[in-house]
């Protein structure tokens with residue numbers, strides 16, 4: 200697909216993806232690179248109309264949204280972003296930084312009891328990335344980081360699966376399941392695992408080192 204390169208950042212909630220994308224964005228701007236960034240909720244039209252609203256309405260009815268339905272909605276968002284943002288940018292030869300691709304959404308589906316075969320078919324439309332960084336952070340550390348700024352969301356805490364748990368216990372339980380599936384996929388698909396417990400600077404150095412093969416002339420603008 201096109202002449203550009205697709206670089207993916209994926210990992211559990213609070214693992215540090217957005218922080219690293221922000222630093223990389225500053226380096227790419229300083230290097231005058233031609234790039235695009237797409238995040239999980241960028242197709243606002245689809246997200247607001249179908250995903251946000253539908254999830255709320257289903258919760259209002261007291262019945263958690265079924266995992267299949269949630270996956271359909273997330274696939275809708277991703278397929279729209281592919282056509283609207285990712286594909287055109289790749290065709291223009293840009294470097295595309297994708298904040299989430301299929302890895303966490305598949306791991307979440309597996310954690311919610313869906314079959315891998317079903318999930319693979321659902322997300323088959325996504326092009327293979329040139330580089331995938333998987334951020335691995337223990338859920339207890341991700342929880343501490345998130346709760347410095349906000350409460351984990353209903354879905355981040357897996358409360359659709361275990362409404363009997365409090366948010367902290369639910370988060371630790373659910374995110375550990377997702378993490379284990381992500382680690383399995385990392386091995387299986389030979390993705391690049393990043394130690395999310397490292398400091399922000401050390402992670403940034405590791406990202407730049409790994410990217411230097413795909414993106415020549417990229418230098419750190421933070422030192």
Ligand code: ADP
Nearest residue numbers: 211212213214215216217218344345397398399
């Ligand atoms: P994600 O995008 O994976 O959900 P964020 O990048 O938003 O995670 O990080 C979650 C929180 O943790 C933020 O408040 C961020 O400042 C902090 N954080 C990110 N990376 C690190 C790190 N390596 N060490 C300590 N705190 C971090």
